[in-house]
Amino acid sequence: MARFGIVTDRALGISNPDIRAVARLAKRDHIRAKQLWQSDIREARLLALCTAEPKRLTAEEARSWANDFNSWEIVDCAADLFVEARLDELIPEFAADRREFVRRAAFAMISGAAVHRKNESDMTILAWLPLIETHSRDSRNFVRKAINWALRSIGKRNRGCHGPALTLAKLLAESPDKTARWIGRDAVKELSGEKLMARLK
Structure with missing residues (x-):
């Protein structure tokens, strides 16, 4: 785990497939999820995120959990829950936060x-491109990778999103800033790939 940047000082060493198996058996229970989160144990927090009830999750609870973020693994799992809970108002708020893992949460x-909101309007998705541009100079590893991930995900969504995302990627690829340039060039490479272009036709 440590090799992959996962915080291990409060980890039991249980594998993610086993955690997901427990989550399927335990089913969703929001009260229990909140109690599990308070444990400060990696596996319990992952189980909390897998079994919380999205419709009951409030923005205030999400903010409270974000205050405890200390690992990209927890962040990315939490981001899935927050998206399912439709807490989109947290995206610009988290992006503006200087803490590395909270900012990562916005782009995750x-x-x-x-990727997952197939019926969401493209305009809603494309409205987040300015946030990507604004924070593209954040050189912290877990932030820049999440920004790159967000840009590529938007571009791969469909034809309507591909053009604007690729345009931004090309703009960043020419930036004098090293981090923005890396984000842009990596995204241009994937968004210009033959397989993707064939799928989007």
């Missing part, structure tokens, strides 16, 4: 929404 949420 954008990526998740672009």
